[in-house]
Amino acid sequence: METRTALVTGAAQGLGQEFAVALAARGYRVAGLDLAPQPETAAKILDYVELVGDVTDETQIGEGLERLIDRFGTLHVVVNNAGIYPAKPFEETTADDWRRIMRVNLEAPFLVTRAALPYLKAAGWGRIVNIASAAVFSAPPTMVPYIASKAGLIGFTRALAGALAPYGITANAIAPGTVDGGLRTPEPPDLVSTLLYVVDEGSDFLTGQTLNVSGGSTYL
Ligand SMILES: NC(=O)c1ccc[n+]([C@@H]2O[C@H](COP(=O)([O-])OP(=O)(O)OC[C@H]3O[C@@H](n4cnc5c(N)ncnc54)[C@H](O)[C@@H]3O)[C@@H](O)[C@H]2O)c1
Incomplete structure (x- = not known):
């Protein structure tokens, strides 16, 4: 099998770092795109491509992808993981709060996916994985824009599945x-x-799904 290449957004820390390290351990060549430098992630992955940039900025996404392709030549997997989850009472939520959360959590996965698509099409095989939240199903009242953004991400995923099939x-x-x-x-x-x-190579027929990994605290 050809060595697969993955891009993980928000890979400097937290889940993104875990995803990047796990993919590398599985033999993927991995690049990470994050606002922050990623020394911890880079220390754990041989041949890691560290891309510092903003997932809401089309120019920075494009430049990052060009660097990735220069280094690896292909791209197969995109993990849209970067996200923000500030909590605030609904009545104190400003329009700017709403827009910022929507841009990072919903618009950015669209921008990154669209920019990456030509490379995935050229590879003839690909996986887009969007990190949503089970909070969509429990809907805590102090996270209204966050829940809306992640519910949007789930809808985006479903529609995207048919478009990319x-x-x-x-x-x-x-x-x-x-x-x-x-x-x-x-x-x-x-x-x-x-x-x-x-x-996984064997998951070709798994598409448009939301896998709720919440330990039984919420159900779809
Ligand atoms: N941690 C949890 O329990 C949990 C639960 C449900 C969903 N999630 C989702 O999982 C994802 C990761 O969560 P986490 O807890 O690891 O987050 P985190 O805050 O630990 O890390 C997020 C990373 O994203 C980066 N980032 C933020 N905005 C960015 C931007 N505009 N451009 C580039 N990078 C940016 C940050 O620099 C950071 O490195 C998020 O989408 C979050 O909503 C997490």
Whole structure:
């Protein structure tokens, strides 16, 4: 099998770093795109391509992808993981708060996916994985724009699946949860195993789905 290449957004820390490291351990060549430098991630991955840029900025996305292609030549997997989740009472939520959350959590996955698509089409095989949230199903009242953005991301994923199917590219979402109303957050391995399942060579028929990984705290 050809060595696969993956781009993970928001790879400097948290889940993005875990996803990048897990994909590298599976033999993928990995690049990360984050606002922040990614020394910790780079230290854990041989031949890591560290792209510092903003996922809401089309120019920076394009430049990042060009660097990735210069280095690896191909792109197969995009993990749209970068996200922000500020909590605020609804009545204090400003239009700027709403727009900022929508831009990072919903518009950016669209921009990154659209910019990456020509490379995935050229490869003839691909996986788009959007990191949503199980909070969409529990809907905490202090996270109205966040819930709306992640619900939008799930809708984006479903529609994208049909649009990309002719090219052999799947699109799925993973919805991490917090268990028992936040008493326990999911451990990275709980989510990494789901990511590896979604991107697996044998998952060609899995598309348009949202995999809710929330330890039984919420159901679709
Ligand atoms: N941690 C959880 O329990 C949990 C639960 C449900 C969903 N999620 C989702 O998983 C994803 C990752 O969560 P996390 O907790 O690891 O987040 P985190 O805050 O630890 O890391 C997010 C990363 O994204 C980067 N980032 C933010 N805005 C960016 C931008 N505009 N351009 C480029 N990079 C940007 C940050 O620099 C950071 O490195 C998010 O989409 C989040 O909504 C997380």
